[in-house]
Amino acid sequence: NAGVTQTPKFQVLKTGQSMTLQCAQDMNHEYMSWYRQDPGMGLRLIHYSVGAGITDQGEVPNGYNVSRSTTEDFPLRLLSAAPSQTSVYFCASRGSGGVGRYEQYFGPGTRLTVT
């Protein structure tokens, strides 16, 4: 199993540009989430999904859009990039049964810089 994969690893955007961060998991997990990590702030939840076709907002959703058309994929879209969105973005997934339902598996991250 590859686990949770994210592309790209690095990205530089100009203010106002849009882009999509890709996330895929091959563990047949029902739940997927996007977090951003900023210095001194820990990780903060942006959006999450409880299954294909179902998404909800997290703590810091403004400026981001998500959709979930398949169990495997959960892309994050930046609609109009702003310097405040410079961060490291992590995708995570977790299962729904047994003790594993509390464990979120994280991808390797995407480092985004907005100039």
Added chain:
Amino acid sequence: QKEVEQDPGPLSVPEGAIVSLNCTYSNSAFQYFMWYRQYSRKGPELLMYTYSSGNKEDGRFTAQVDKSSKYISLFIRDSQPSDSATYLCAMSAGALPGGYNKLIFGAGTRLAVHP
């Protein structure tokens, strides 16, 4: 005030030392308490999780939760240079919006174990 407070360090210890990492929190609804380890430029990986109050041991690692004091700890015995990483505490509660999908993280403590 942040929901979860964690001293960012850095913490520098000699090899073989016992390390104590701590977090305090304000929301008494939290039920699940986790410790993640994050190596530089990698995604977080789950080290341990505990439910409610009590202790849990796994090899050189011990997690403690004191719900009455809203305080959690991670102890690392016989610390090794390979333990050098950032340690993040995280918490969740099924009853809160987002349920177990929403992890609230501390800012992380950077640990360096020198030979």
